[in-house]
Amino acid sequence: MNRITYNNDFLQNYCKENNILLINAYNNINRDTRIEGNCLIEECKYNFNKVFRQLVKTGGYCNLCSKINHQNKIKEVVLNKYGVENVFQLNEVKDKIQKTTLLHLFSFKTPNLNEIIKLFLSDFTPFLI
Numbered sequence: 001m002n003r004i005t006y007n008n009d010f011l012q013n014y015c016k017e018n019n020i021l022l023i024n025a026y027n028n029i030n031r032d033t034r035i036e037g038n039c040l041i042e043e044c045k046y047n048f049n050k051v052f053r054q055l056v057k058t059g060g061y062c063n064l065c066s067k068i069n070h071q072n073k074i075k076e077v078v079l080n081k082y083g084v085e086n087v088f089q090l091n092e093v094k095d096k097i098q099k100t101t102l103l104h105l106f107s108f109k110t111p112n113l114n115e116i117i118k119l120f121l122s123d124f125t126p127f128l129i
């Protein structure tokens with residue numbers, strides 16, 4: 001694994017490769033220097049302000065666009081894994097929520113009564129149990 005030297009040359013190269021437009025000029029920078037620049041999303045009017053190491057890790061996006069990118073990545077992963085955009089769209093999860101809600105609504109302190117409720121629920125809605 002190559003070790004990154006967080007210096008001015010690396011910053012200039014990084015910005016050139018990733019089309020990042022900086023707002024300030026920097027001298028004597030290190031990995032903890034805060035870097036300011038325009039957000040990479042063209043329609044976005046905000047700037048990013050991150051420490052150099054974080055900029056390299058997450059890219060030149062403002063806070064809002066970083067959150068949107070994060071949500072899109074979650075959607076993509078869930079879509080690839082489960083075939084839906086949100087896990088709450090899965091029938092398995094919906095059933096589990098319904099089952100838990102019903103059990104909480106009818107929960108009693110006596111364990112036997114809970115068993116009776118489970119049996120009652122299973123008779124009418126076998127998919128819940």
Ligand SMILES: [Zn+2]
Pocket residue numbers: 039040041044045046061062063064065066
């Ligand atoms: Zn942005």
